[in-house]
Amino acid sequence: MLSAVLEQTLNGLMAGSVYVLVALGMVLIYGVMHVLNFAHGVLLMVGAYVCHFFFVRLTGSYPLSILLSAAVLALLGIALERAVFRPLQGNLRNQVIASLGLILVFENLVIALWGPNALQMKVAATAALVPLGEMRFSVQHLLVIAVTLAVVLVLFSFLKFSKFGTAIRATSQDRMAAMVVGIPVERVDWITFGLGTALAALGGALIGPLFIVFPQMGDAPMVKGLAGILLGGMGSVPGAVIGGFIIGIAESVSTVFLPTDYRDSVAFIVMVLILLVWPRGIFGVSVRGED
Amino acid sequence: MSAAVLEVSDLGASYGGRRILESVSLRVGASEIVTVIGHNGAGKSTLLKSVFNLIPWRSGAIRLQGRDILGLAPDRILAAGIAYVPQSRSVFPKLTVDENLRMGGYLLSDKALLAARIEKVRQLFPVLAERAHQLAGTLSGGEQRMLEIARALLMDPKLVMLDEPSIGLAPRMVEAVFQTVGMLRNQGKAVLMVEQNVRKALAASDRAYVMELGEIRLEDAAPALIGDPRVARLYMGRR
Amino acid sequence: MARIVLGIFLVLLSLMPAMAEKQPYLLHVLILCFLYAIPAVGLNLMLGYAGLVSLGHMAFAGVGAYTAAVLMVDGHWDFWLALLAGVLAAGVAGAAIGAICLRFRTHFFMIVTLAFGLMLYSVMNNWDEVTRGAAGFPGIPRPAPLGGFSFGPLPNFYYLALAAALAAFAVQWIVVRSDFGRVLAALRQDERLAQAKGVNTMLYKAAVFALGSAIAGLGGVLHVSFLRVAAPATFNLAESINAVLIVIVGGAGSLAGPALGALVFVGLPEYLRAAAEWRLVVFGVILVLIVLFAPQGLAGFVKRARA
Ligand SMILES: Nc1ncnc2c1ncn2[C@@H]1O[C@H](COP(=O)(O)OP(=O)(O)O)[C@@H](O)[C@H]1O
Numbered sequence: 001m002l003s004a005v006l007e008q009t010l011n012g013l014m015a016g017s018v019y020v021l022v023a024l025g026m027v028l029i030y031g032v033m034h035v036l037n038f039a040h041g042v043l044l045m046v047g048a049y050v051c052h053f054f055f056v057r058l059t060g061s062y063p064l065s066i067l068l069s070a071a072v073l074a075l076l077g078i079a080l081e082r083a084v085f086r087p088l089q090g091n092l093r094n095q096v097i098a099s100l101g102l103i104l105v106f107e108n109l110v111i112a113l114w115g116p117n118a119l120q121m122k123v124a125a126t127a128a129l130v131p132l133g134e135m136r137f138s139v140q141h142l143l144v145i146a147v148t149l150a151v152v153l154v155l156f157s158f159l160k161f162s163k164f165g166t167a168i169r170a171t172s173q174d175r176m177a178a179m180v181v182g183i184p185v186e187r188v189d190w191i192t193f194g195l196g197t198a199l200a201a202l203g204g205a206l207i208g209p210l211f212i213v214f215p216q217m218g219d220a221p222m223v224k225g226l227a228g229i230l231l232g233g234m235g236s237v238p239g240a241v242i243g244g245f246i247i248g249i250a251e252s253v254s255t256v257f258l259p260t261d262y263r264d265s266v267a268f269i270v271m272v273l274i275l276l277v278w279p280r281g282i283f284g285v286s287v288r289g290e291d
Numbered sequence: 292m293s294a295a296v297l298e299v300s301d302l303g304a305s306y307g308g309r310r311i312l313e314s315v316s317l318r319v320g321a322s323e324i325v326t327v328i329g330h331n332g333a334g335k336s337t338l339l340k341s342v343f344n345l346i347p348w349r350s351g352a353i354r355l356q357g358r359d360i361l362g363l364a365p366d367r368i369l370a371a372g373i374a375y376v377p378q379s380r381s382v383f384p385k386l387t388v389d390e391n392l393r394m395g396g397y398l399l400s401d402k403a404l405l406a407a408r409i410e411k412v413r414q415l416f417p418v419l420a421e422r423a424h425q426l427a428g429t430l431s432g433g434e435q436r437m438l439e440i441a442r443a444l445l446m447d448p449k450l451v452m453l454d455e456p457s458i459g460l461a462p463r464m465v466e467a468v469f470q471t472v473g474m475l476r477n478q479g480k481a482v483l484m485v486e487q488n489v490r491k492a493l494a495a496s497d498r499a500y501v502m503e504l505g506e507i508r509l510e511d512a513a514p515a516l517i518g519d520p521r522v523a524r525l526y527m528g529r530r
Numbered sequence: 531m532a533r534i535v536l537g538i539f540l541v542l543l544s545l546m547p548a549m550a551e552k553q554p555y556l557l558h559v560l561i562l563c564f565l566y567a568i569p570a571v572g573l574n575l576m577l578g579y580a581g582l583v584s585l586g587h588m589a590f591a592g593v594g595a596y597t598a599a600v601l602m603v604d605g606h607w608d609f610w611l612a613l614l615a616g617v618l619a620a621g622v623a624g625a626a627i628g629a630i631c632l633r634f635r636t637h638f639f640m641i642v643t644l645a646f647g648l649m650l651y652s653v654m655n656n657w658d659e660v661t662r663g664a665a666g667f668p669g670i671p672r673p674a675p676l677g678g679f680s681f682g683p684l685p686n687f688y689y690l691a692l693a694a695a696l697a698a699f700a701v702q703w704i705v706v707r708s709d710f711g712r713v714l715a716a717l718r719q720d721e722r723l724a725q726a727k728g729v730n731t732m733l734y735k736a737a738v739f740a741l742g743s744a745i746a747g748l749g750g751v752l753h754v755s756f757l758r759v760a761a762p763a764t765f766n767l768a769e770s771i772n773a774v775l776i777v778i779v780g781g782a783g784s785l786a787g788p789a790l791g792a793l794v795f796v797g798l799p800e801y802l803r804a805a806a807e808w809r810l811v812v813f814g815v816i817l818v819l820i821v822l823f824a825p826q827g828l829a830g831f832v833k834r835a836r837a
């Protein structure tokens with residue numbers, strides 16, 4: 001029992017890592033632009049396909065393919081910000097509806113280009129196993145967690161200590177004030193959007209080899225990332241990290257006690273409960289006029 | 292009369308087709324404190340926002356030391372020498388006081404210069420030096436106002452625009468704010484201020500304009516306006 | 531003018547089974563149009579008229595469908611009673627869940643509707659004993675003959691679907707014109723003002739949420755009766771997104787919007803010779819373009835063309 005819980009905790013950390021990467025991107029974009037991009041999970045999926053493409057067809061190098069995928073998705077995110085979300089600025093309803101349209105576009109574009117069937121992405125790190133006590137985990141499994149933690153660390157340092165990172169935080173706290181002090185808020189918008197989609201691509205590229213690459217692979221991470229964001233407090237960046245990990249661990253550990261069918265429901269129930277009884281989440285963020 | 296720092300001529304402004312400002316002209320001379328008074332909704336805030344290019348539609352001319360700045364983006368206007376402190380709270384509540392000040396110098400690429408200016412501002416506002424690492428949102432209302440004004444000095448502006456700096460502050464802090472305005476002049480800044488606290492604002496000013504329904508109705512030296520029965524009846528009766 | 535066009539349109543629709551005798555496929559497509567238009571009418575009342583963007587709308591259609599399925603197959607209920615029960619169940623679920631969702635605004639409202647939609651879907655997908663789980667609920671009957679009129683043959687089911695769709699549009703028409711509809715419109719314009727005038731905005735919004743869900747339930751019951759199987763995938767998030775798409779493309783807040791949207795979403799692609807995924811890509815792009823450049827949707831174009 002205990003070892004099952006431990007094993008599932010480690011599994012949960014891995015799944016949670018992906019939720020964290022999704023949640024970070026969504027929460028950064030939400031903070032700066034007040035856009036809730038429901039297409040974020042689909043962008044994770046596109047990132048996985050792009051990584052697969054670079055890895056299998058072009059380079060043969062997994063790390064290089066991850067970087068290329070993140071770069072391509074950053075460009076895609078910047079284009080979307082420019083063409084779709086910026087023109088709709090201030091119109092929250094239409095931004096959400098446009099993001100639903102983007103889900104349709106990308107999910108089906110991928111099916112049209114790659115077909116509906118899942119792809120395999122075999123990397124050496126998936127086959128290599130490391131023993132941890134009685135259990136054995138693949139290197140890739142641990143790599144996902146390690147890379148996510150490293151990314152979180154770098155991102156936090158960037159936001160905390162760099163001038164542009166501070167400007168991103170400033171813009172998300174008060175856009176008008178940011179304009180008043182001369183922060184180029186539109187540049188903050190597109191850079192944040194590009195950064196957020198690159199993080200989603202990283203998530204897709206990291207889990208691709210562990211599971212399979214398929215057109216709906218981003219749906220669950222999007223919803224669970226969102227659950228993590230709510231748990232951490234809508235708009236809080238550290239909250240998104242902690243919330244994402246908690247959701248991942250909670251749903252994995254739940255499989256020890258509940259039928260695995262209910263694994264996904266954990267996140268939905270957490271979402272609703274959080275909103276009902278604890279709407280400000282762990283970090284108690286006040287969200288602009290939205291409670 | 293000294294050369295104008297700011298010269299606004301024939302300024303019009305609209306929000307989504309609704310005309311708010313009608314042919315407004317005013318000037319602010321070097322080291323001069325100029326106040327615009329008027330009832331709520333007269334268009335005072337719109338005037339300051341128009342100068343800072345935060346209003347979608349404007350016409351007329353705005354000159355800073357003779358240079359036309361009407362078409363410049365807000366960050367360019369700031370770089371050119373106009374700082375603006377809006378009416379609503381505008382500190383970054385979850386950044387520290389220091390980080391707020393550094394954001395005030397966002398457009399400075401010279402780190403040494405930024406550090407020197409922050410040092411100078413800390414001397415002018417010792418309370419901000421004490422609170423350097425505190426989150427700005429935890430400051431009192433008056434301290435936040437001071438931080439906003441201090442932050443506006445980081446770009447070493449020629450003109451500081453203040454929108455109702457004393458609004459919502461305790462009486463003691465109101466005094467401090469108007470003293471600070473005087474201090475800005477001692478630092479060689481010109482000040483264009485909008486105020487509802489007419490008596491105190493006029494006492495602190497050199498000249499003033501009275502605005503009604505988007506138009507300038509009166510212009511005079513501040514002491515003269517304090518004595519003007521129309522101003523007393525319309526704008527000072529309520530306080 | 532509009533009435534004449536509408537009249538001709540209705541006559542054409544009712545003559546369709548006779549005219550398209552040799553084209554069962556056309557009838558099939560039209561039936562699907564009706565079945566998609568019905569929940570869209572419910573969502574149009576919520577989204578278009580009351581400004582409530584629900585991202586879990588089709589889950590309520592599922593509540594109706596599964597309620598009726600269980601009652602008909604396990605409870606041996608008559609179709610019509612089961613239909614009524616399904617509509618009521620969807621309405622009650624809408625009222626209860628709506629009351630919770632409506633405690634939230636803007637993004638949070640959307641997220642909660644999304645979460646509830648996923649939860650309901652998860653129940654349909656996993657509660658094997660009752661819903662038969664992911665494999666689907668087979669053996670759902672078509673309605674029993676009514677006065678000798680059997681609903682088995684395609685043309686006859688066509689009339690049922692048409693009648694249901696017309697009923698849904700009639701309800702929409704009545705609601706929009708009623709005092710209730712006018713209050714909803716006022717709410718959407720300025721909720722604070724409506725509140726200040728003493729309107730219990732919560733009650734009105736919960737009512738429209740319940741009504742919209744009940745109408746979705748009607749569509750859901752007919753849909754599974756038509757397919758003779760209820761599958762969770764008919765009521766998942768993707769379908770809820772499609773419902774939003776239909777309403778927006780058709781024209782949110784316009785009476786004909788859901789019909790135009792469903793026609794374009796279901797009808798047109800059947801006759802476009804492109805692979806299914808490219809059609810959906812095109813629809814996604816159209817949706818984004820409409821949101822960007824023509825927020826009134828197709829109904830807006832029609833209106834402008836007439837003006
Ligand atoms: N963002 C806005 N959109 C539309 N109208 C506005 C906006 N802001 C202010 N107004 C209108 O412009 C007029 C002047 O407002 P403002 O300049 O804020 O007045 P003051 O600062 O003198 O109280 C008012 O009638 C106000 O309703």
Ligand SMILES: [Mg+2]
Nearest residue numbers: 335336337378
């Ligand atoms: Mg004002």
